Amino acid sequence: MQDFFTSQLDEYSCSIMGYRGDEERVVIPAKMAGKEVRILFDGLFKNHPEIKVLKIPRTVTNIGSYLIQGCTKLHSIKLPDGLTEIWEYAFAKSSIEEIVIPDGVEIIMPYTFKDCKKLKKVVCGKGLKKICEGAFEGCDKLKTVEYGPGVDVSPLAYETGIPEYSVHEKAMKTAGYSEVGKK
Secondary structure, eight states, X not given: OEEEEEEEOSSSEEEEXXXXXXXXXXXXXXXXXXXXXXXXXXXXXXXXXXXXXXXXXXXXXXXXXXXXXXXXXXXXXXXXXXXXXXXXXXXXXXXXXXXXXXXXXXXXXXXXXXXXXXOOEEEEOTTOOEEOTTTTTTOTTOOEEEOOTTOEEOTTTTOOSOTTOOHHHHHTTSTTOOOTTOO
């Protein structure tokens, strides 16, 4: 069983505001009631540990906060190429291990991946301009964040909460990372 609850944005598009279901494989439709799905609202799949596969349609441009928190069996997620905004805490406290951020996303907001204890690799698209404070806070297994030159990275982007261990300092010496302030 999968039920999605929507809210109309305009005459052509809608937002998915709620989800009720118990299946391991969730496929979000590209259209509902004849309108393209553009936004996945805050907490849409929060505390659904049964979800193993989540298919997001290419029509989605915005992902809300806490989208997959508590989805402990979901280890990877493919984001659509048309995505432009990912809100704070969107993937926080989830079990994802790797993720590719599409080219249209310019900012990794504060705490987007907070406490993703299994996250190891993030590949950012060409459009990325900024990684905010706390974006990877508590991501203790994070080994690689790939992004192009000129990205403004907060010195607190990689805080672990462990005073004697700074992922950011380690990151500055690791291939795949760009140095803060270097163009």
